[in-house]
Amino acid sequence: MTSFSEILQVSNEASLVEANTNPSGVQLVNPYRTNKRNSSDLVALAQEIQNADKFVYANVSNKLQVIAEQVRFLQEQAKRVLEEAKNCQTLHHVSCNFVKKPGHIYHLYKRPSGQRYFSMLSPREWGESPPHEFEGSFRLEQDQSWTPVEKLSEKDNDQEMINKILKCTDTLSITIGTDME
Amino acid sequence: MGEKPTYKIADINLADFGRKEIVLAEKEMPGLMSLRAKYGESKPLKGARIAGCLHMTIQTAVLMETLVELGAEVQWSSCNIFSTQDHAAAAMAKAGIPVYAWKGETDEEYIWCIEQTLFFKDGKPLNMILDDGGDLTNLVHEKHPELLAGIKGLSEETTTGVHNLEKMMRQGKLKVPAFNVNDSVTKSKFDNLYGCRESLTDGIKRATDIMLAGKTCVVAGYGDVGKGSAKSLKAFGARVIITEIDPINALQAAMEGYQVTTMEVAIKEGASVFVTTTGCRDIITGECFETMKDDSIVCNIGHFDIEIDVKWLEENAVEKVNIKPQVDRYTLKNGKHVILLAEGRLVNLGCAMGHPSFVMSNSFSNQVLAQIELWTKPGVYPVGVHVLPKKLDEEVARLHLDHLGVKLTKLTAVQSQYLGIPQEGPFKPDYYRY
Numbered sequence: 001m002t003s004f005s006e007i008l009q010v011s012n013e014a015s016l017v018e019a020n021t022n023p024s025g026v027q028l029v030n031p032y033r034t035n036k037r038n039s040s041d042l043v044a045l046a047q048e049i050q051n052a053d054k055f056v057y058a059n060v061s062n063k064l065q066v067i068a069e070q071v072r073f074l075q076e077q078a079k080r081v082l083e084e085a086k087n088c089q090t091l092h093h094v095s096c097n098f099v100k101k102p103g104h105i106y107h108l109y110k111r112p113s114g115q116r117y118f119s120m121l122s123p124r125e126w127g128e129s130p131p132h133e134f135e136g137s138f139r140l141e142q143d144q145s146w147t148p149v150e151k152l153s154e155k156d157n158d159q160e161m162i163n164k165i166l167k168c169t170d171t172l173s174i175t176i177g178t179d180m181e
Numbered sequence: 182m183g184e185k186p187t188y189k190i191a192d193i194n195l196a197d198f199g200r201k202e203i204v205l206a207e208k209e210m211p212g213l214m215s216l217r218a219k220y221g222e223s224k225p226l227k228g229a230r231i232a233g234c235l236h237m238t239i240q241t242a243v244l245m246e247t248l249v250e251l252g253a254e255v256q257w258s259s260c261n262i263f264s265t266q267d268h269a270a271a272a273m274a275k276a277g278i279p280v281y282a283w284k285g286e287t288d289e290e291y292i293w294c295i296e297q298t299l300f301f302k303d304g305k306p307l308n309m310i311l312d313d314g315g316d317l318t319n320l321v322h323e324k325h326p327e328l329l330a331g332i333k334g335l336s337e338e339t340t341t342g343v344h345n346l347e348k349m350m351r352q353g354k355l356k357v358p359a360f361n362v363n364d365s366v367t368k369s370k371f372d373n374l375y376g377c378r379e380s381l382t383d384g385i386k387r388a389t390d391i392m393l394a395g396k397t398c399v400v401a402g403y404g405d406v407g408k409g410s411a412k413s414l415k416a417f418g419a420r421v422i423i424t425e426i427d428p429i430n431a432l433q434a435a436m437e438g439y440q441v442t443t444m445e446v447a448i449k450e451g452a453s454v455f456v457t458t459t460g461c462r463d464i465i466t467g468e469c470f471e472t473m474k475d476d477s478i479v480c481n482i483g484h485f486d487i488e489i490d491v492k493w494l495e496e497n498a499v500e501k502v503n504i505k506p507q508v509d510r511y512t513l514k515n516g517k518h519v520i521l522l523a524e525g526r527l528v529n530l531g532c533a534m535g536h537p538s539f540v541m542s543n544s545f546s547n548q549v550l551a552q553i554e555l556w557t558k559p560g561v562y563p564v565g566v567h568v569l570p571k572k573l574d575e576e577v578a579r580l581h582l583d584h585l586g587v588k589l590t591k592l593t594a595v596q597s598q599y600l601g602i603p604q605e606g607p608f609k610p611d612y613y614r615y
Contacts, residue, residue, distance in 0.1 A: 098285030101192055120283060121290060131289040
């Protein structure tokens with residue numbers, strides 16, 4: 001595989017096509033004469049190469065820039081996915097006496113012993129004085145992930161958008177289908 | 182205090198399923214249904230605000246709706262953190278009854294649930310208590326004594342709660358008239374005897390799929406539970422051996438045709454199913470396990486988990502294999518196996534469905550009549566622990582007869598005079614043992 005540095009390291013000296021004293025089996029009478037060139041020709045060629053190199057470099061940089069951004073974005077996304085997964089897993093393993101059901105909001109508390117547990121009751125339902133330290137409320141999603149209540153509207157908006165897209169894709173595929181016919 | 186939710190349950194979407202099961206249960210609870218028919222019009226419980234604390238199950242739902250039908254306002258919590266049937270609770274919530282119960286509460290949530298039932302809409306406090314186990318009764322007495330003056334009475338479902346009431350009475354702490362529903366004949370005599378007669382073998386069979394016919398089974402104890410257990414095993418064609426400490430019960434068992442002997446002898450006779458019903462401890466010990474036939478089935482339907490020495494099994498078995506929930510097979514050092522059901526706890530609850538609706542209809546009819554007595558006759562019953570008058574006990578039984586097609590014979594006026602018993606009862610003196 002070619003590396004970017006290799007591309008950059010190519011000499012920008014102009015090089016001419018190899019000479020042949022006997023092209024296609026015909027012996028040249030005087031190869032020197034036939035191959036004689038004007039000294040400025042080489043400079044022009046070299047300049048042209050240099051220009052071309054600059055453009056190639058600029059183009060490559062532009063394209064790689066986009067990819068670099070994407071890589072950074074993907075890295076961040078991967079990190080976030082892993083973090084979310086870890087959080088979800090932690091929440092699933094928190095002590096709980098009841099069977100948790102998707103679509104419901106549960107409330108996380110910490111007992112003095114350090115044990116964390118899920119409760120059906122919000123601090124509000126406890127009359128703002130829950131028996132244990134409140135650590136947050138979460139909604140269990142259909143895919144068994146957890147959404148903190150602070151992010152519920154965000155998540156719901158996302159879902160609404162996804163629903164719209166799903167609907168649109170339906171109509172889109174129908175249109176594409178007719179077009180292809 | 183934050184504002185009180187109108188209900189708090191696991192999942193309101195289960196309401197329709199709950200309702201379907203309630204419809205089925207209603208058919209098997211003729212006592213409650215005839216009380217609805219009889220008092221639905223006159224609404225004797227009008228004005229009563231009943232806070233109930235009793236297992237939030239399908240059967241209890243039928244009780245709650247009966248109280249409502251009789252004019253009461255009802256708010257409910259469960260008396261055990263794991264006993265709520267979430268679909269039953271959902272059906273109640275959907276029917277507009279404030280219910281605070283879900284399967285798997287924490288102990289703090291349990292108390293929260295009970296507290297939600299104390300104040301009704303518009304902030305009016307409860308004026309009646311329907312309790313199972315005494316937690317609601319204690320909570321009101323200890324944390325809300327200011328409400329006691331407004332409470333007309335309480336009815337208590339079970340032995341534990343009755344012991345608590347008697348203790349409170351002795352200490353002068355009880356402040357309201359209380360009915361002991363547990364000791365109505367139509368309650369304890371029925372769910373101990375007939376309830377266990379159906380649910381013991383149901384539990385054994387669901388757990389092990391064993392054929393009982395031809396097997397030798399030991400029933401430890403010949404009280405009401407033992408009588409029911411022995412009878413159902415015998416009905417399956419098993420040979421039943423009884424162990425007893427009380428000569429009267431031992432003689433009863435012998436007169437019923439059971440062999441009565443000690444556990445050691447019963448084991449030597451090759452018994453392979455062991456049921457404890459005594460209410461005592463150390464009935465089946467390590468020594469018993471070691472001498473039992475290989476793969477004997479051992480279970481308890483008596484009292485908690487100390488009748489069978491489960492601790493010995495846990496400490497001395499070489500291996501414990503969980504076959505399915507509530508069924509464990511232990512390998513002993515001598516190579517023999519013991520199959521233990523429901524971890525030595527009540528096998529009819531652990532491995533079967535507990536008491537059938539029909540039996541619960543008996544005890545719940547007692548509850549309803551106790552509530553009517555206390556609500557409609559203030560001052561008649563002083564602070565203390567009372568049992569329902571014999572006449573009402575008889576009434577509960579009467580309400581269940583039609584469903585079974587029973588035709589009752591009536592005393593003639595002459596017969597009534599001859600016996601010195603009113604034509605309409607009560608037919609027996611209070612000390613009669615049935």
